Amino acid sequence: MKKINLLILLVLLCCMLQAQHVITYDAPGGLKYSAHNDDFTVQVREPGGDWQDLFEWKVQVDLDNVQTASMVNFDFEGEVEVRVRKNNGAVNSVQIRPLSLGIVPAVNGQVISFSLSQPTKLSLEVNGDKLHNLHLFANSILKEKPNLDDPNVIYFGPGIHQPKDQPGDVFHISSGKTVYIDGGAVVRAKLLIDRAEDVRIIGHGIIYQSERGVEIRHSTNVTVDGPVFINPSHYTIYGGQTTGLTVRNIKSFSCKGWSDGVDLMSCSNVVIDGVFMRNSDDCIAIYGHRWDFCGSARNYQIKNSTLWSDIAHPTNIGLHGYAEVGGDTIENITFTNIDILEHDEDDRDYQGCMAITCSDNNLVRNITYENIRVEDFQEGQLFNFRVVYNEKYSGAPGRGIENVLLKKIQYNGNFANPSVIKGFDGERAVKKILIDGLTINGNSVKKIADANMQVGGFVNELKVK
Structure with a gap:
């Protein structure tokens, strides 16, 4: 009995040591080149661990004079180190906003580094440039994922998702459904909730260049939690x-x-x-x-x-x-x-x-x-x-x-x-x-x-x- 208990303890300890504390997501193959911005190279790691690459997305900003900025998106718990390389031009100054975060990075030539200990959404701006900046979104790891075998769960897994047989690039979401958008998923459509109740849209994936992101009409008890809308x-x-x-x-x-x-x-x-x-x-x-x-x-x-x-x-x-x-x-x-x-x-x-x-x-x-x-x-x-x-x-x-x-x-x-x-x-x-x-x-x-x-x-x- 003592040997069995010891074995269970060792298995549990092994599982704890192997738990992921940093989760990164790559872009689907069809967007790897067209949606990538090379202004920055961004990596993250647990303190002392191996560096992991993030995918740097193109995001367009500012109607007055549309420009292309950058965005990265990942999940973590505990503490994470961030390393950013500015690939084009000199780095004379760096500011991380909101200023209320109080993050002062270390700068060594083209490389900018700092640490995070809690979920954060920030803008990293080199030389005062707010139009070609880096947006960094560090999410908590999603602890309670829905059961994918549940018939009321709509799962968008890693890859690109686009309606094939519905006009207007729309996914219709009915009452009682949970839509789970994996962090590696890209949904190229609007999510429409019309005269429905008790609907959840969760996950850290991307809703990409749709007509609208989520449209909610004449409905009750709706939650939208986590996605990025590009x-x-x-x-x-x-x-x-x-x-x-x-x-x-x-x-x-x-x-x-x-x-x-x-x-x-x-x-x-x-x-x-x-x-x-x-x-x-x-x-x-x-x-x-x-x-x-x-x-x-x-x-x-x-x-x-x-x-x-x-x-x-x-x-x-x-x-x-x-x-x-x-x-x-x-x-x-x-x-x-x-x-x-x-x-x-x-x-x-x-x-x-x-x-x-x-x-x-x-x-x-x-x-x-x-x-x-x-x-x-x-x-x-x-x-x-x-x-x-x-x-x-x-x-x-x-x-x-x-x-x-x-x-x-x-x-x-x-x-x-x-x-x-x-x-x-x-x-x-x-x-x-x-x-x-x-x-x-x-x-x-x-x-x-x-x-x-x-x-x-x-x-x-x-x-x-």
Whole structure:
């Protein structure tokens, strides 16, 4: 008996020693050359182990002047060492963002190295170049994988997956299904969830150059957790009239007109957690009625995320609603622990890292922005809260904006246009705005005059602490 117990212990110990702590994924053969970017060579390893190569994907960014950047994606637990070689040009300076990560790499000639001890999404920029940078996504290892023999599991394994007999490059996902996208899988199609419930899309694979990434319509209890979305033509996550939506740990790139990140119309009870969005339109937009989606939008938590808008807003609330029947209510929305890495918008009507553009008879209320860190951006405003009539998109001005809290907001930069707070008229006003703990370039803002802010008419109870 003692010998059997000892043998079991040795087997368990052997299994523990052989457990994978770094998992890498190669690109499918059909994309190895066309989708590869040679700007960087990236390797990872457990401390003291053998270096493993990562596949450096091409990702296109910035609608203004579309450029090709790089992306790598892997899983790990414990600690991992990262080694990056810049293959073209001198390395004069290196910055890793978000700056809140506090990662200071070692640089030796063309080689840049650093270590990670927790899941991280970052941008490595050489010589200040944000258009040809390296995006590195280090995920946790997926512990609970679905049973592939379960008839309710749709498995996309390593390789390229594209519908052969369905028009429009769409995979239709019905109720009760779990879609598991392996880290080595590339799905060249939109995933459509329409009038379904209890659906999960998980895994660290790639949804590649589809019309949209995931489209969720008239559905309940949907989770999207883990994939990378490379350059869809339209929205990454398109949600309409859906309740109980969780979007977690997705990574997104877009570079075309209307290629927003997460756009939600008439959705409620939403959690967006741990995402990295680099989009050439709004990164996250929350609306009421639009197209064939009806109803108000309530109860959102957006947290622990990084937003990079090469065009338009990192966050936007309130433009679309049901103007013809009195509008919708958009309420109880919280943004916490967010890094904003870029905001570049020429049109003053569409500026604001934190934007509430209240139109279409909407009422927007009970909005909180807390622990938001905004890095230097090209062109735009820190925040923009307005009740407006937008001639291009609106049927009426909004009903009003009420109860907005900005708490512990940090901005470091020199190019922000003045923020704007403005009502429409006496009946359609902005009320009860509290700015508590705003710092600009390290300086605490204690009064409105120091906030680089323009306050228009019909604004009531604006306070700065």
